[in-house]
Amino acid sequence: MKMQSSDFEAILCQARDFAAKAESAESLQEFTVSLIAEKLPHYNWVGFYMLDPADPQMLVLGPFRGAATPHVRIPVTQGICGAAVAQEQTVVVDDVASDPRYLACSLETRSEIVVPIRAGGKVVGEIDIDSHAQAAFGSEDRSFLEECAAVIGTYIESSEAKRSSRPMSDG
Numbered sequence: 209m210k211m212q213s214s215d216f217e218a219i220l221c222q223a224r225d226f227a228a229k230a231e232s233a234e235s236l237q238e239f240t241v242s243l244i245a246e247k248l249p250h251y252n253w254v255g256f257y258m259l260d261p262a263d264p265q266m267l268v269l270g271p272f273r274g275a276a277t278p279h280v281r282i283p284v285t286q287g288i289c290g291a292a293v294a295q296e297q298t299v300v301v302d303d304v305a306s307d308p309r310y311l312a313c314s315l316e317t318r319s320e321i322v323v324p325i326r327a328g329g330k331v332v333g334e335i336d337i338d339s340h341a342q343a344a345f346g347s348e349d350r351s352f353l354e355e356c357a358a359v360i361g362t363y364i365e366s367s368e369a370k371r372s373s374r375p376m377s378d379g
């Protein structure tokens with residue numbers, strides 16, 4: 209399915225508008241997965257994995273759309289998801305069957321893209337997309353998803369900055 213760059217831009221505009229008034233990173237992630245799943249139905253699984261603050265070597269499943277996955281916690285040493293964090297860069301797999309790192313969620317998945325989310329210069333999580341088509345993700349999908357990751361990362365960064373500048377309360 210060929211998307212126009214204006215389709216991607218429209219989604220990004222809505223995500224940025226929502227981010228400007230979102231009450232939490234989780235509500236922004238919920239909004240983003242639901243918007244992407246609705247507008248880009250060939251993105252068959254759309255979800256977030258975030259690093260566990262209590263165990264930064266572990267990714268934890270966040271808001272998602274698509275089939276239920278057994279992979280609710282993924283060590284950063286495992287899977288395509290772990291590879292994107294370990295390498296601190298986007299990983300695109302055109303044919304998951306030929307990639308030994310791949311952890312299966314659905315038998316129908318043929319290709320996958322995982323894009324890290326950065327806040328304060330560090331990777332804090334990622335967006336993971338699966339498709340039932342082989343080699344579904346090209347350079348435009350990659351740029352679009354990297355922009356989405358930047359919207360979430362910027363939101364997290366500014367909410368952390370607000371939290372650390374807030375005066376300590378008495379309890």
Ligand code: SME
Pocket residue numbers: 253277279282286287288289290309310311312313314320336338
């Ligand atoms: N395929 C991923 C695991 C996550 S599920 O696809 C939702 C991986 O290889 O890390």
